[in-house]
Structure formats: structure tokens, C-alpha cells
Amino acid sequence: MFGLGWVVLCCYAVSALNAMYQGLNSPGQLTKWTSTGGDPCADNWKGITCSTNSASPSSSSRVTQINLSSLGLSGGIGFQLSSLTAVTDFDVSNNNLGNQIPYSLPPNLQTLNLAGCGYSGSLPYSISQMTSLKSLNVAHNQISGQLPDMFGQLSAITTLDLSFNSFTGDLPESFSMLSSATDMYLQNNQFTGTIDVLANLPLKNLNVANNKFTGWVPSQLNNINLQKDGNSWNSGPAPPPPPGTPPAGGGGQNRRPAGNIPSTSGSSGGGGGGKKSGVGGGAIAGIVISVLVVAAIVAFFLLRKRSKKSSTDIEKTEDRSFPPVAPPPVEGKCDSFYSNTSFIYFVEMKPVQASSMVNTIKFETADAINLKPPPFNHHKSFGEDKSFDENDFSAVPVVPKKADVAPPDATSYTVADLQIATNSFSADNLIGEGSTGRVFRAEFEDGKVVAVKKIVSSALPGAMSDDFIDMVSDVSRLRHPNITELIGYCSEHGQHLLVYEFFKNGSLYDFLHLSDEYSKPLIWNARVKIALGTARALEYLHEVCSPSVIHKNIKSANILLDSELNPHLSECGLSSLVSDADQTSGYSAPEVSMSGQYTIKSDVYGFGVTMLELLTGRKPFDSSRTRAEQSLVRWATPQLHDMDALAKMVDPALKGLYPVKSLSRFADVIALCVQAEPEFRPAMSEVVEALVRLVQRANMSKRTVGTEQGRSGGIQEFMS
Structure with missing residues (x-):
């Protein structure tokens, strides 16, 4: 009988290799595949190496190496490779694999060789x-x-080969963290700037020839095997190092990684003069700086002591502003917007109006994208900060303190109040209906318009008023610019109602599937803006709230759009009201359909389906289509990494206007999301980061593609 190890291999590794074989057009070179x-282990598939767990010799083998180098393969390597968790060596070099390197790769690799595959992107x-x-070798692409x-x-990388590509721009600062790098090949690219970031790496071999580097070669690199011709190096002696900079080391093997120490632009001259200026001047400057730092610290504490106030006084005299650091999440609650896994990304995107006369499209940004938190101003309230825009979907909200929202920070309404505002919950005011209840438009005497959700009695059986109030209390603490805000509630006479802010643009589902011929389609x-905002809302629920909040009902009908098309995720915190998954909805993750068990990864699946809606304009499940195309995920997933097929899948309403x-x-x-x-x-934090990078690159794009190019198959790639 096969052991558990074989079951895992069969379910994951084998299916990934099967998909890879299909993506490569089932080539005859891959014998036994x-x-x-x-x-793959017992049948000796070509290029596959397996090993057996030494701790359990009776268990089945696992694929550990894949070497398909120089076999004349063409096509793609599939999109399920992340399931090959035991693979440590992956080599598909010197094949015609074209297009873009897939996002999904074996996650625990020690060696990755994608050289000479024709990859772009x-x-x-x-x-x-x-x-x-x-x-890591991606040379000759x-x-x-x-x-x-x-x-x-x-930091474990010893060999990095990026040579013979078309990389541009300066070397990234994170190169300084490659503390094990001994061999680096960057030649024949279009890199610019200096190579100072490499100064303190333990390099033995470095090739930076035929780029557009400027500045001086750091003196730390003079004693290694360095190839540097074909650049625009500065002539003459290098400027002295910054004050306090340690002297340049002699050899590559004895150097430590740079860390936070600024790299130096070493002199190309001899050692005597450099030592004099680097040690004497640097030491004196270092002493002066140390004295100034100590004085500044003393002054800081004196000023802090003098200006210290009680927390009560501060609350009375100051408006709430950005806290200097992210407060830790309260156990069991969700009072903090700040992510405990990464910085929040700030991207202000303004939609470009669609027009039949426009044949290009771009992202417009008010400011350059900043991946760092904004500066903190402890003396300015949000009301005074002009950079805070209520229509900016990435802006950070004012986060109330726990004391402000317990008991619930929501207005208590009577049934009579809401009956008057909704005209006795008339059908004319019905704006939505789901498994947990109906939603009505309500307008109060002062002109304020809200949305009232009337929860069905089956979702809250019996007199569960206490449970309802607890739920309201938790929901009222969810504060995020991409989450629909709970304004109030009603719990009397056996009725349970929730009052939310109202969005006149309706839901994403309405925009995609119910728009009439006169409506402008989403460009x-x-x-992308809607996807990113929704991803941020889920990142907040999953990774900021403690414990995590599982939504359980991610779908386009629960993504509401304001006047600027900023997304607001609704139904948050109502998972206790959600019954078993609807098998025909198309949003339900496989594990939910089989076991009824929801996790945060079930939400990720629903988000992926929603992204598919945005891409294709199709419903997740459409019984009016042919059987093969009824399930959107089943139909679309095999085509997501085929650019020709992908171009045909795109929502026709876009008319070919997309990067x-x-x-x-x-x-x-x-x-990745619908695996x-x-x-x-x-x-979701990884999804947010991937989408932010997508937006960044799109903002740098200089060209767009039209319908005719898409049809011809000669789809232009965007320069970024």
C-alpha cells in the first residue's frame, strides 16, 4: 500500500508536474512524463531526481531536483510549481520558454537557473x-x-547572475543584504548610478562591464577579480569618505556586510593618503558627532519632561493624529488599522474617464508612490491635513481608542425611526438581498441617506439580543477606508437591523453585470484600483485584527463603490450569520464545499474569483453558458498564463485598452489566489504587495496596447 507521503506527492507534486508537462506542449523529449x-520517482521521469526521507525509509520518495536544461523545450512551465515544496534545485535553462517568468515557483529552492529561456518582463x-x-541565474534573457x-x-545567495538582460536604473539598496555573495555577474545591462552598495559584500568575482555605471569604484573592490570596462567611471581621485566611515578593508573575504553602514566611494589610488584622511579625519569627526548625539538625547529628555501631560489633558486638547508607532492589536478585537506584517502602501489613483476617442490608458497619480509611512505630525489633526482625502481609498482613517467604542460606537435607532426612513421597508427602497437579509435605502428628515440591513430571523434564531449587541460592538470597531462603516443598529421587538453608510454607485456586481448600454464600463x-482596495480591506481583517476576522462571504455584490469608484467591503464581521456556502455561487472555495470549514484562505479564494470577474466581466457561475464555461474558475484558470488565450478572455467592454x-x-x-x-x-499582505508593484510598474509605463494589436497576437509589452 502507498504511504501518506505518496498521497501528498500524488495530490500536489504530481499534479504540478502534469500541468508543467501540458504547458510544455507534452514534448517527446520528456520521456516517461x-x-x-x-x-515521477518510481517511473524515472527524465530530469527528475527523488530522495527518500531518511527518518522514515518506508515512506515514499519526494521530488527534490528538476533538471530540464537544454532539451529544446517550448511553451510554459505551468502555474502550480509552488506545490513542489521538496524541490531544492530547479534548472530549465536554455529552452524556449518565452514570455514572463511565472510567479509560482518552488518555494524552498537553493538553486534556480532560468538562463537563456527568452523570458521578458x-x-x-x-x-x-x-x-x-x-x-540565482537569469542570464541571457x-x-x-x-x-x-x-x-x-x-542573505544565503552566493552566486547571482543577471547578465545579458535589459535591466535599467540603480542597483537596489537591498543588494547590501547579500552577505554571502561571492560571485556576481551584472554585465551587459543598462544599470546606472554607482556600485557603492556592493562595497562591503564578501565578493571574489564581480563583473559590471558594459553598463552605464558612474562614480568611482569603491576601494574595497580593488583587490578582487573585477571586470568594469564599458562604463562611465569618474576620473581623478575619489572624494573623501563621509565623516565617521570605517576605513576600507583590504580583501573581500574579511569584509562584513554593509548593514546600515553607508557604503563608501573608495579611492583608486594608493593606501597612504587614503589612510590618513580616512582614519584621522573620520575619527575626529566621529568624536564630534558622538558629543552632539549625546547632547541631543539629553535635550530630548529634558524637553519631554517639561512638555509631559496627563493622558486626560491630551485627549481634551489634541485632535487624534497618527500614532508614532503601530499600536498592538487588542486581543479578540480589531482597533488598529496598522498592519503587523508590513508597512501600509500609499497609492492615490485617480480614474481616467473612458472615451471612444481615447486609444490609450494610463494610471494618473497625484504624487509619486511612496512605500514608506507618511511623516508623523503630532501637532496637526486630520482636519488640518490637506493630504488626507476622503476620496483617497488608500488614506489611513482616524482610529478610535478602545474606550471610545465600548459600548458600541454606533447610534441606536428604533424600529419606528427606520420604518419612517424606509417608507415601511417598501419595495421601492429595496437595494439588495442576500442570505442574511435585505438591504433598504433609508432617508431621514435631515436628508441623510443610509443603507439599512434587515437581518432575517433565521440568521438570529430566538431572542439573541445579547449576541447581536456583541456582534455590533465588534463590527463597530472595524475601521478601514475600504470597509463599509457601521453607523448604527436597532434591536427591539425581535427585530435586528444594521445601519451602514450609503453608496449611490451600488456594488461591483451591478457595474460588471447589470450595467445598461448607456453605462460607462469600468476601465x-x-x-485594478478596486482589486487593490479590496485586498487591503482583507489584509486588515486577516492580519491586523487579533484574532483574524474571517469574512466568509467575499463576492462582487459585497464590494460597494463610492462616487470615485473606491471599493468598500461590506458584510464584515457578520460571519456568524452566514449559513453554509452556496454551491452554485462560484465563489466557494473547494474545501468549504467539501467540509463547510472556512479559513482566511477561503476568503483569499473568493477574492481571486472576484478578480477574475474584474478581468473577464463574467459571472462566477453562469448556467446560460456551455457546460465547459459555466464555472468561471474552471474555465479561466488553465488559460491565465497563456498570453494569447488571456487576451481573448479579457472583458470585451475594455475594448483592448489595457497594459x-x-x-x-x-x-x-x-x-495564486484560486489554487x-x-x-x-x-x-493577503502578499497580494497587496503584488498589486502595489503592479500599479507602480503601470504608472511607469510609456506605451499602451490597442485592440488591433491584441487580435494580431503581436501584443506589445510595456516598458517599465
Whole structure:
């Protein structure tokens, strides 16, 4: 009988290899491979190496190495490779694999060789998570654009080969974290700036020839095997190092990684003069700086003592402003907007109006994208801060303190109040209906318009007023610009109602599926904006709230759009009201359909389906289509990494106006989110980061693609 190890291999590794075989067009060179089932270890599939767990010799073997180098393969390597968790060496070099490197790669690699495959685009962010990676080779491709600052966790890398590509821009600062790098090949690219970031790495071999580097070669690199011709190095002696900078080391082996120490632009001259200026002047300056630092610290504490006030006085005299650090989440509650896994990304995107006369499309930003938190101003309230815009979907809200929201920070309404505002819950005011209740438009005497959700009695059986109030209390603490705000509630006479802010644009479902012929369709940047805002809302629920809040009902009908098309996720915190998943909805994750068990990864799946709606304009399940196309996920997933097929899948309402690279990366994120196995779906913080990078690159795009180019198959790639 097969052991548990074989079951895991069969379910995950084999299916990934089957998909890879199909993506490579089932080539005859891959002897013993099959497109369905099989045993790659027992049947000796070509290029596959397996090993047995030494702790349990009776268990089945696992695939640990894949070497398909120089076999004349063509096509793609599939999108399920992240399930190959035991693979440490992956080499598909010197094949015609074209297009873009897939996002999904084996996560625990030590060696990754994608050289000479014809890849374009950019490096996928997933590489930045491969903390065991020792050798990365993507040489001799057509990878372009600025090299992402993604090397901070790759301190195990010893060999990095990016040569013979079209990389541009300065070397990323995270190169300084490659503390094990001994061999680096950057030649024949279009890198600019200096190579100071490499100064303190333990390099033995460095090739930076034929780029556009400027400045001086750091003196630390003079004693290694360095090839530097074909650049615009500065002539003459290098300027002295900054005050306090340690003297340059002699050899590569004895140097420590730079860390936070600024790299120096060393002199190309001899050692005597450099030593004099570097040690004497630096030491004196260092002493002066130390004295100034100590004085500043003393002054800081004196001023702090003098200006110290009680917390009561501060609350009375100051408006709430940004806290200097993210407060820890309260156990069991969700009072903090700040992510405990990464900085919040600030992107202000303004939609470009669609027009039949426009044949290009771009993202417009009010300011350059900033991946750092904004500066804190402890003396300015949000009311005075002009940078805070209620229509900016990425702006950070004022986060109330726990004391402000317990008891619930929501207005208590009577049934009579809401009956008057909704005209006795008339059908004319009905704006939505779901499994947990109906939603009505309500207008009060002062003209204020809200949305009232009338919860069905079956969702709250019996007199569960206390449970309802507890739920209201928890929901009222959910504060995020992309989450619908709970304004009030009503609990009397056996009725349970929730009062939310009202959005006249309705839901994303309405925009995609119910728009009439006179409605303007959502253009591409608006769709990305909606996806990113919704992802941020889920990141907040999953990774900021403690414990995590599972939504359980992610779908386009629960994503409401304001006048600026900013998304607001509704139904948050109401998971206790959600009954078993609707098998025909198309949003339900496989594990929910089988076991009824929801996790945060079930939400990720529903989000991926919603992204598919944004991409294709199709409903998640459409019984009016042919049987093969009724399930959107089942129909679309195999085509997400085929650019020709992807171009045909795009919502016709876009009329071909979309950035091709942006579309491809959008599809990559979808493929990850809708994977059948929940453990292989990404965390929402990773999804947010991937979408932010997509927006960044789209903002740098200089060209767009039209319908005729898409039809011809000669889809232009965007330069970024």
C-alpha cells in the first residue's frame, strides 16, 4: 500500500508536474512524463531526481531536483510549481520558454537557473521569499525595467547572475543584504548610478562591464577579480569618505556586510593618503558627532519632561493624529488599522474617464508612490491635513481608542425611526438581498441617506439580543477606508437591523453585470484600483485584527463603490450569520464545499474569483453558458498564463485598452489566489504587495496596447 507521503506527492507534486508537462506542449523529449497521474520517482521521469526521507525509509520518495536544461523545450512551465515544496534545485535553462517568468515557483529552492529561456518582463516577487536560495541565474534573457528592491531576505545567495538582460536604473539598496555573495555577474545591462552598495559584500568575482555605471569604484573592490570596462567611471581621485566611515578593508573575504553602514566611494589610488584622511579625519569627526548625539538625547529628555501631560489633558486638547508607532492589536478585537506584517502602501489613483476617442490608458497619480509611512505630525489633526482625502481609498482613517467604542460606537435607532426612513421597508427602497437579509435605502428628515440591513430571523434564531449587541460592538470597531462603516443598529421587538453608510454607485456586481448600454464600463485602472482596495480591506481583517476576522462571504455584490469608484467591503464581521456556502455561487472555495470549514484562505479564494470577474466581466457561475464555461474558475484558470488565450478572455467592454504587462501580472495574482489547495494560496499582505508593484510598474509605463494589436497576437509589452 502507498504511504501518506505518496498521497501528498500524488495530490500536489504530481499534479504540478502534469500541468508543467501540458504547458510544455507534452514534448517527446520528456520521456516517461504524462499529463495525468503517474509516479515521477518510481517511473524515472527524465530530469527528475527523488530522495527518500531518511527518518522514515518506508515512506515514499519526494521530488527534490528538476533538471530540464537544454532539451529544446517550448511553451510554459505551468502555474502550480509552488506545490513542489521538496524541490531544492530547479534548472530549465536554455529552452524556449518565452514570455514572463511565472510567479509560482518552488518555494524552498537553493538553486534556480532560468538562463537563456527568452523570458521578458521582470523578476517575480516570489523569488524574494526564497530564503534558502544560494544560486540565482537569469542570464541571457530579455528581462527589462528597474531591478526590484527584493533581496533583503536573500542573505544565503552566493552566486547571482543577471547578465545579458535589459535591466535599467540603480542597483537596489537591498543588494547590501547579500552577505554571502561571492560571485556576481551584472554585465551587459543598462544599470546606472554607482556600485557603492556592493562595497562591503564578501565578493571574489564581480563583473559590471558594459553598463552605464558612474562614480568611482569603491576601494574595497580593488583587490578582487573585477571586470568594469564599458562604463562611465569618474576620473581623478575619489572624494573623501563621509565623516565617521570605517576605513576600507583590504580583501573581500574579511569584509562584513554593509548593514546600515553607508557604503563608501573608495579611492583608486594608493593606501597612504587614503589612510590618513580616512582614519584621522573620520575619527575626529566621529568624536564630534558622538558629543552632539549625546547632547541631543539629553535635550530630548529634558524637553519631554517639561512638555509631559496627563493622558486626560491630551485627549481634551489634541485632535487624534497618527500614532508614532503601530499600536498592538487588542486581543479578540480589531482597533488598529496598522498592519503587523508590513508597512501600509500609499497609492492615490485617480480614474481616467473612458472615451471612444481615447486609444490609450494610463494610471494618473497625484504624487509619486511612496512605500514608506507618511511623516508623523503630532501637532496637526486630520482636519488640518490637506493630504488626507476622503476620496483617497488608500488614506489611513482616524482610529478610535478602545474606550471610545465600548459600548458600541454606533447610534441606536428604533424600529419606528427606520420604518419612517424606509417608507415601511417598501419595495421601492429595496437595494439588495442576500442570505442574511435585505438591504433598504433609508432617508431621514435631515436628508441623510443610509443603507439599512434587515437581518432575517433565521440568521438570529430566538431572542439573541445579547449576541447581536456583541456582534455590533465588534463590527463597530472595524475601521478601514475600504470597509463599509457601521453607523448604527436597532434591536427591539425581535427585530435586528444594521445601519451602514450609503453608496449611490451600488456594488461591483451591478457595474460588471447589470450595467445598461448607456453605462460607462469600468476601465482597466479602475478595476485594478478596486482589486487593490479590496485586498487591503482583507489584509486588515486577516492580519491586523487579533484574532483574524474571517469574512466568509467575499463576492462582487459585497464590494460597494463610492462616487470615485473606491471599493468598500461590506458584510464584515457578520460571519456568524452566514449559513453554509452556496454551491452554485462560484465563489466557494473547494474545501468549504467539501467540509463547510472556512479559513482566511477561503476568503483569499473568493477574492481571486472576484478578480477574475474584474478581468473577464463574467459571472462566477453562469448556467446560460456551455457546460465547459459555466464555472468561471474552471474555465479561466488553465488559460491565465497563456498570453494569447488571456487576451481573448479579457472583458470585451475594455475594448483592448489595457497594459499587457499589467494584465499578465493581474492574472498571476489570480492564479495564486484560486489554487485548489488552501495552504498554497498567498496571504493577503502578499497580494497587496503584488498589486502595489503592479500599479507602480503601470504608472511607469510609456506605451499602451490597442485592440488591433491584441487580435494580431503581436501584443506589445510595456516598458517599465
